[in-house]
Amino acid sequence: MTDADVIIAGAGPAGLMAASELCLAGVRPLVLERQPGLREIPKASGFNGQIVELLRYRGLLDRVEAAAGRPVRPAPGAPFGDLYLDFSDLADPPIWAVPLPQARLEQLLSERAAELGADIRRGHEVTRVGQDDAAVTAEVRGPDGTSGLTARYLVGCDGAHSKVRDTAGIPFPGTTYPEVNRLAQVTLPDSVTRLDNGDLDVPGLGRLRTGFTRTDRGVFAFGSLGHGGLLVQTTEDELSGLSDDAPMTLAEFQASIRRVLGADLPLGEVTRLSRYGFQARQAERYRDGRILLAGDAAHQFPATGIGINTGLLDAVNLAWKLAAVVSGQAPSGLLNSYHDERHYAGARSMMQTQAQLALRRGTDPAAAALRELFGELLADEQPQRRLGSLIAATSIRYPMPGPGPHHPLAGTFAPNLTLRTGQGTTSVAELTHAARPVFLDLAGREDLLDAARGWQPRLDIHSAETDDRPADALLIRPDACVAWAAGAGEPAGTAAAGLHEALSRWLGAPRHSS
Numbered sequence: 001m002t003d004a005d006v007i008i009a010g011a012g013p014a015g016l017m018a019a020s021e022l023c024l025a026g027v028r029p030l031v032l033e034r035q036p037g038l039r040e041i042p043k044a045s046g047f048n049g050q051i052v053e054l055l056r057y058r059g060l061l062d063r064v065e066a067a068a069g070r071p072v073r074p075a076p077g078a079p080f081g082d083l084y085l086d087f088s089d090l091a092d093p094p095i096w097a098v099p100l101p102q103a104r105l106e107q108l109l110s111e112r113a114a115e116l117g118a119d120i121r122r123g124h125e126v127t128r129v130g131q132d133d134a135a136v137t138a139e140v141r142g143p144d145g146t147s148g149l150t151a152r153y154l155v156g157c158d159g160a161h162s163k164v165r166d167t168a169g170i171p172f173p174g175t176t177y178p179e180v181n182r183l184a185q186v187t188l189p190d191s192v193t194r195l196d197n198g199d200l201d202v203p204g205l206g207r208l209r210t211g212f213t214r215t216d217r218g219v220f221a222f223g224s225l226g227h228g229g230l231l232v233q234t235t236e237d238e239l240s241g242l243s244d245d246a247p248m249t250l251a252e253f254q255a256s257i258r259r260v261l262g263a264d265l266p267l268g269e270v271t272r273l274s275r276y277g278f279q280a281r282q283a284e285r286y287r288d289g290r291i292l293l294a295g296d297a298a299h300q301f302p303a304t305g306i307g308i309n310t311g312l313l314d315a316v317n318l319a320w321k322l323a324a325v326v327s328g329q330a331p332s333g334l335l336n337s338y339h340d341e342r343h344y345a346g347a348r349s350m351m352q353t354q355a356q357l358a359l360r361r362g363t364d365p366a367a368a369a370l371r372e373l374f375g376e377l378l379a380d381e382q383p384q385r386r387l388g389s390l391i392a393a394t395s396i397r398y399p400m401p402g403p404g405p406h407h408p409l410a411g412t413f414a415p416n417l418t419l420r421t422g423q424g425t426t427s428v429a430e431l432t433h434a435a436r437p438v439f440l441d442l443a444g445r446e447d448l449l450d451a452a453r454g455w456q457p458r459l460d461i462h463s464a465e466t467d468d469r470p471a472d473a474l475l476i477r478p479d480a481c482v483a484w485a486a487g488a489g490e491p492a493g494t495a496a497a498g499l500h501e502a503l504s505r506w507l508g509a510p511r512h513s514s
């Protein structure tokens with residue numbers, strides 16, 4: 001007998017999302033968080049990408065918008081290295097962004113996980129993990145001293161310096177870069193003039209261009225947050241080994257600006273100060289037996305802005321698979337597909353963030369030429385869309401196992417189709433609120449409906465019509481990934497065989513098999 005089916009170490013965004021998704025799938029996790037209360041030190045100022053759509057699919061976007069104080073919108077642009085991707089001419093920009101500070105996101109996710117029944121214990125630090133064939137053990141330091149807890153599985157969502165990863169012996173290869181970044185959220189005093197195009201006119205310094213300014217001593221950058229606020233950042237090469245956890249002071253930030261720009265920048269009200277370094281690391285394995293990794297514990301990207309998207313998508317991909325294993329219904333290999341899919345997605349993000357770093361770091365004429373060339377390419381729509389979807393992770397297509405060829409939608413995020421049914425109009429987003437697998441019949445294909453019925457009640461079945469039908473039928477996994485699709489008019493025999501194979505692969509044996 002174990003203390004819990006699943007222990008989650010860490011109540012950051014990834015751990016809390018994993019907890020909610022496990023609860024939706026019928027498993028009540030035990031979440032252990034070393035901090036006694038909710039986060040107070042600021043970290044991310046917002047998030048973006050595919051997870052925004054996933055939150056819509058879970059019916060959570062209203063709460064997120066209420067907490068952010070405004071509707072979710074497409075981002076007008078995005079930094080790329082020290083260049084800027086300008087989406088202002090695109091009718092449908094590729095990145096959706098939510099300006100919700102991380103502390104508020106964690107509060108919202110914590111409330112949701114608790115509502116769904118997760119047991120969240122704060123002030124409990126996991127100091128070591130171990131496992132055997134039957135269970136995983138966590139050594140936990142809590143208010144009453146040190147104790148041991150057992151579970152069938154343990155998910156390390158304990159951030160970049162993960163104890164779970166380290167004590168499980170999972171290698172975390174990669175590079176630590178010497179740059180130190182210092183970031184502040186500020187207003188400007190009257191002595192600094194904001195010009196119409198967003199540039200700054202600073203007494204004693206002259207004009208500062210919006211975006212990145214490279215000097216001999218580092219990089220200075222700023223961007224507007226709306227409502228008169230600015231995000232200001234410096235980047236310098238330092239060998240001082242400063243800890244991400246040691247709070248940054250205003251004096252430290254001002255001294256850094258002075259070093260980089262060679263002069264002072266007068267600041268008004270300062271509402272946030274943080275310091276961080278860049279690492280490019282990815283865990284060699286996202287699964288080691290009964291121990292799994294998600295979020296920053298599994299990956300560290302050398303550019304900000306994508307950590308929350310990636311970590312929450314890890315959690316959503318993992319939770320339903322883990323729940324299926326815990327309930328004894330998982331087909332063989334299901335849990336390994338978590339590593340296959342999310343390690344692949346992480347590697348794509350690593351590729352684009354390292355490319356950004358290469359664009360930022362070089363100081364010789366060849367690097368300047370690379371930046372100039374990239375700057376020209378980024379003026380064109382096709383590269384803007386391609387890089388935008390790479391940053392947002394909306395272009396990820398998980399490699400689908402099994403006999404191909406696969407439908408072009410297989411492995412992608414299910415499109416949010418508007419659906420006309422006998423009961424009225426609905427959408428893919430509404431059908432996925434409960435995080436259950438969905439078979440969506442879009443062409444009245446009795447052959448496929450017959451095959452799908454063998455997996456009820458584990459599978460939700462819906463018939464609907466939609467405009468510009470992308471397939472005759474779709475099998476949508478709980479993480480909103482299209483597991484299989486029938487091409488238009490695909491013959492009954494091959495289509496039903498493909499559906500049978502996909503259902504068996506992702507949901508296990510049909511109801512009546514013995």
Ligand SMILES: Cc1cc2nc3c(=O)[nH]c(=O)nc-3n(C[C@H](O)[C@H](O)[C@H](O)COP(=O)(O)OP(=O)(O)OC[C@H]3O[C@@H](n4cnc5c(N)ncnc54)[C@H](O)[C@@H]3O)c2cc1C
Pocket residue numbers: 009010011012013014015032033034035043044045046047048102124125126127157158159160162163164183274275276294295296297304305306307308309311
């Ligand atoms: C300055 C800065 C700005 C950023 N800006 C952005 C941004 O704008 N957008 C974006 O998407 N990302 C941004 N990021 C990255 C983002 O903050 C991370 O990717 C995100 O926090 C990762 O979430 P996580 O849940 O995986 O880990 P974390 O947020 O690190 O959470 C881990 C949790 O585990 C707890 N914990 C740690 N060890 C233990 C243990 N042994 N036992 C129990 N609990 C433990 C911690 O207290 C913490 O609560 C930024 C990061 C920094 C540093």
